Structures are given as structure tokens and as C-alpha cells.
Amino acid sequence: MDIDVAKLLHEVLAGLPEGVRLVAVSKFHPDEYIEAAYAEGQRVFGESHEQELSKKAATLPKDIEWHFIGHLQTNKVKHIVPYISMIDAVDSLKLLREIDKQAARCGRVIRVMLELHIAEEETKYGFSRQDCLDMLAGGAWRELHNVQICGLMMMASNVDDEAQIAKEFDEAADLFREVKQRFFADDDAFCERSWGMSHDYRIAVKHGSTMVRVGTGIFGPRVY
């Protein structure tokens, strides 16, 4: 291992204000990188491919809280539901229903976040502001008792313009407030604002983030 995971992890943690949690994004990195972070006390890890995650979850310590942070296909849900801690990027009611169905089979309640699409890039998944509000206003999710919607997640545009990035985080924070007020006012579990990655988590924590997802900044560049 030619990277000092422990040092980088502690640097990231030191930069997070009280109350902001870290998902260490370990996708494409081997088990020894995860073990190095685990040895420093990190327990929350993020992965974005079902097979890679299932392999890692089978061999690595059982008290790791795995987050599925990528785009999840409905046919993959059943594989991760028995052990997943949180599904961070639910981008359709269909996916939410499938998670609920599979979670019921395992007798679990799965914590999820709804993914917003605010960035300018066309390729990213997620609900637009209006689609998010329409889906929640539709109310079908209220019948899904094996999923718990815990907040909103988004990725800002992949640009250098910090003002642009900050503006997108603020938009997400505004929508969070609206959604909280209209649909989750009495639900303390709905509290997460998951934004910020290696290049923009320092901005994100100044704009309402409660949960950052940092990969490269801890484990170095990914080898695909």
C-alpha cells in the first residue's frame, strides 16, 4: 500500500465540523485499504457496485456499516438488502418499492436517502426538484413500512467554480427544508443532507451537509 490511509483519514476527519459524518468511499480499492481505515476507527464505508460490495461485506468485519452510494438497479436490490446499512441514492419510486419489498422479506427496515439531480451535467441520476416534491406529494411512499427515508443526497457539478458548487449545495439545502417541513416535520429520522466529495466536501460542510462521501481524499486515486 503506497498511500498513508490513516494519515489522510485523520486529515479529513479533522476538517469536519461536529455532527458531520464521513462515509469513506472504498469502491475499487482493495480490502487492505478498508482495513487500514477500520483500524483507525472508521466504520462507515461506501461502495457503488453490488458484486464488489457483496464480496467485501462477506470477508470484512461485520460491524462495518455499508452504504450503497451508486445507481442501484432494481434486480440487484435483493443481494444487498440483507446486510446494507443505508442506500444513499434512491432515484425512483420503483426502486423505493423494490427495496421495501425485499426488506420486508428479510424483516428489516432499510434507511435510504433520495437522490436529487441539481448539477448541470446531464448524465447524473436523481430526482429533479419538482419530481422529488411530486413523488412525495403522491404519498405512495407512506405505505412502504420497510424503508425509512432519512434525507436527501446529491452530487454537485464537477467544476472548479466554487461559487457554482456552493449555489448547488444551497439549492439542495433549500429543498431539504421544504421537504422536511411539508412531509417529515414530525419525523426525526429525516435529517440527513448528504453532499460533498473529495474535491468539494470543504464547501459542502459550510452549506448544510451532514454526511460527506470521500474516496480519493482518503484512499488515493482509483485504479479502474
Ligand SMILES: *Cc1c(COP(=O)(O)O)cnc(C)c1O
Ligand atoms: C465515487 C463517489 C464518491 C467519492 O468520490 P471522490 O471524488 O473519490 O471523493 C462520492 N459519492 C459518490 C456517489 C460516488 O460515486
